[in-house]
Amino acid sequence: MWCVRAWILIFEVALFVSGQSWSTPCPLELSPSSVIVRFGDPVSVNCSTSLDEFEGMGWEATEGGTSLIGNLQFVTWTLASLKTWSIQPKCYITVNDHFQCEQNLEVTVYKMPDSVSIFEPSLTGPMEAGRTYRLQCDIRNIAPVRNLSLTWYRGNEIIKTEMRHNDIAKPQNESFYLPISPKKDYDGLQIQCKVQINLGVSGPKFTPIKSEPFDMVVHYPPSFTSPQQEILDLAEDDKPILNCSSDGNPQPYYHLLSPAGDLEAPETKGVFRPFSPLIPGTYNCTATNGMGSATKVFIIHRTRNSSATFWVIIGPVLALALVLIGGTVWATRRGHSQSSPPLSGEGCSLVLKPARVVVKFGEPVSVTCEAARPPRVLGWESTVGAAHTQQDLSVQWKADSLIDWIEEPICYGVFFTAPRQCEEKLNLVLYKTPDSVSIRLVNHTGSMKEGKEYQLLCEVQNIAPVQYLVLRWYRDQTEVYHSAFTELTQSSPVQVSSILLITPTRADNGAQYRCVAELDLGPEGPQLAPTVSSGSLNASVHYPPNFLSPEPEMLDLVVGEEVTLNCSATGYPTPIYSWLSAHTLQETLTDEAIITSSSLLPGTYTCTASNRLDSKSKRFLLKARSKGV
Numbered sequence: 001m002w003c004v005r006a007w008i009l010i011f012e013v014a015l016f017v018s019g020q021s022w023s024t025p026c027p028l029e030l031s032p033s034s035v036i037v038r039f040g041d042p043v044s045v046n047c048s049t050s051l052d053e054f055e056g057m058g059w060e061a062t063e064g065g066t067s068l069i070g071n072l073q074f075v076t077w078t079l080a081s082l083k084t085w086s087i088q089p090k091c092y093i094t095v096n097d098h099f100q101c102e103q104n105l106e107v108t109v110y111k112m113p114d115s116v117s118i119f120e121p122s123l124t125g126p127m128e129a130g131r132t133y134r135l136q137c138d139i140r141n142i143a144p145v146r147n148l149s150l151t152w153y154r155g156n157e158i159i160k161t162e163m164r165h166n167d168i169a170k171p172q173n174e175s176f177y178l179p180i181s182p183k184k185d186y187d188g189l190q191i192q193c194k195v196q197i198n199l200g201v202s203g204p205k206f207t208p209i210k211s212e213p214f215d216m217v218v219h220y221p222p223s224f225t226s227p228q229q230e231i232l233d234l235a236e237d238d239k240p241i242l243n244c245s246s247d248g249n250p251q252p253y254y255h256l257l258s259p260a261g262d263l264e265a266p267e268t269k270g271v272f273r274p275f276s277p278l279i280p281g282t283y284n285c286t287a288t289n290g291m292g293s294a295t296k297v298f299i300i301h302r303t304r305n306s307s308a309t310f311w312v313i314i315g316p317v318l319a320l321a322l323v324l325i326g327g328t329v330w331a332t333r334r335g336h337s338q339s340s341p342p343l344s345g346e347g348c349s350l351v352l353k354p355a356r357v358v359v360k361f362g363e364p365v366s367v368t369c370e371a372a373r374p375p376r377v378l379g380w381e382s383t384v385g386a387a388h389t390q391q392d393l394s395v396q397w398k399a400d401s402l403i404d405w406i407e408e409p410i411c412y413g414v415f416f417t418a419p420r421q422c423e424e425k426l427n428l429v430l431y432k433t434p435d436s437v438s439i440r441l442v443n444h445t446g447s448m449k450e451g452k453e454y455q456l457l458c459e460v461q462n463i464a465p466v467q468y469l470v471l472r473w474y475r476d477q478t479e480v481y482h483s484a485f486t487e488l489t490q491s492s493p494v495q496v497s498s499i500l501l502i503t504p505t506r507a508d509n510g511a512q513y514r515c516v517a518e519l520d521l522g523p524e525g526p527q528l529a530p531t532v533s534s535g536s537l538n539a540s541v542h543y544p545p546n547f548l549s550p551e552p553e554m555l556d557l558v559v560g561e562e563v564t565l566n567c568s569a570t571g572y573p574t575p576i577y578s579w580l581s582a583h584t585l586q587e588t589l590t591d592e593a594i595i596t597s598s599s600l601l602p603g604t605y606t607c608t609a610s611n612r613l614d615s616k617s618k619r620f621l622l623k624a625r626s627k628g629v
Contacts, residue, residue: 026101034106047091048074061089113142129220137193184220221292222248244285245270252287366398369411382409405492450543458515509541544614545571567607575609
């Protein structure tokens with residue numbers, strides 16, 4: 001006790017002699033010395049002194065302050081819920097009339113962000129390789145900003161890390177930007193931004209908050225995966241596969257230009273499989289998409305093999321022998337066909353069984369041709385399975401595996417009494433189901449916006465014959481459109497497409513669109529029409545917030561009774577809510593859509609529902625009313 005009084009006496013003498021304020025440390029200790037508190041959480045700090053004699057001590061603060069308290073060596077500043085962004089509590093001690101000192105408490109109030117989102121404001125569809133874009137990462141309602149860091153990721157690779165320094169204590173909306181020039185290798189990668197609040201060694205540790213990934217869809221022109229020129233030395237009967245597949249986005253379309261100048265049917269996979277030997281010369285294959293085109297050259301050289309030489313020498317001799325042995329079969333047939341048109345239809349004594357045949361590509365087929373009277377020659381003219389007989393009443397045309405896209409086979413008969421030969425053409429339908437049926441949006445990726453028109457494209461790859469195709473569009477289980485291709489007459493496989501125009505509403509959000517390719521081959525075809533369906537395109541439709549009841553509401557406020565403010569709104573993405581009131585100096589009260597409380601004050605409360613498309617506000621006017629009135 002004597003030591004304490006001596007210390008005070010020395011202190012007072014020093015003040016009197018020097019005429020200055022006390023410069024020795026204030027005899028106060030804060031525990032903890034600083035605090036980091038989440039907005040709305042409780043806080044408690046103890047202030048103590050080692051002095052035995054003093055007049056009193058207390059806390060000075062805008063919330064939770066105390067009066068001067070004596071006879072205690074500690075005093076506590078406490079709040080059940082800290083809802084002030086800037087607060088500077090001070091613990092003070094009064095030793096005597098000449099000496100009072102204080103110790104400031106450092107308080108950091110933090111709030112995790114409502115949302116972290118990433119987008120490209122100017123982007124309405126896929127990115128284009130070589131152009132420059134600026135991605136934007138938006139952080140909504142975060143505090144404190146001065147402790148904020150943001151990291152950009154491309155896949156698992158860190159692109160860039162940024163810090164933000166801002167002394168404003170209240171929650172802020174912050175935006176970071178990343179310039180990016182996409183390459184074709186970026187197609188399919190994901191960009192994310194990760195937010196971290198750094199509150200020091202003594203502060204809590206948080207898991208970084210990541211945005212939803214930004215899926216990069218990059219369009220780039222075609223480039224070939226094999227050399228751009230190939231020289232092929234082929235035997236006369238070889239049917240080479242010309243591979244000019246390329247890498248490009250959107251998927252390239254292919255055209256092959258032959259030396260004869262004819263443009264082959266477009267292929268989508270870039271692999272051409274000719275049905276007959278190619279003539280020597282230069283073939284130009286062009287791959288094209290909306291970003292550009294590239295051309296690959298095939299140079300075909302033909303070399304005569306030993307078997308070909310054999311048939312060049314022996315062929316004419318053998319043909320002459322057949323004519324001599326078989327009488328005038330072929331000469332007669334050809335003579336009739338050249339001198340006068342053959343008989344067909346009514347008056348022709350030939351019957352085909354069956355008269356119409358539907359065959360799947362690669363499967364066997366057989367048809368019998370019968371003569372009503374004895375023929376001189378009866379046979380089939382066809383590039384596959386040609387046959388003939390003499391004086392028999394029937395002859396069969398067959399193929400173990402029909403893989404050539406040929407004209408209809410013709411049964412012919414030469415009769416002893418008829419002036420001309422008779423012919424019956426087989427109605428042959430060789431069909432092939434498509435390699436694939438796909439559906440996609442044209443020039444757009446990601447979610448759609450309500451009220452905007454979009455094109456859905458259905459692509460059917462390698463289907464035959466196209467004139468029997470019906471392409472049906474479905475929304476969920478309901479057919480909404482169909483298209484036929486009866487005006488086309490191509491017998492070999494082709495690629496076709498159909499476009500469906502839609503203007504989505506919010507009711508379309510979550511709907512599934514698909515297209516189905518159906519081959520209607522008639523009664524001779526399969527009992528169940530062959531169908532191939534695309535995958536489903538799930539419609540994601542964004543629409544702005546819309547209040548269930550948008551008009552301002554006036555509510556009675558009775559002291560001590562709960563009142564509910566309902567600001568619920570529909571919208572996609574799901575709206576984020578914020579509340580403002582003059583009583584809280586324009587600060588956010590909560591991020592919930594509904595407030596139920598008995599501690600609200602009379603006045604106007606404004607609720608804002610926001611998503612990336614729009615923000616809408618609604619007002620609530622609370623009017624005080626006494627109980628029983």
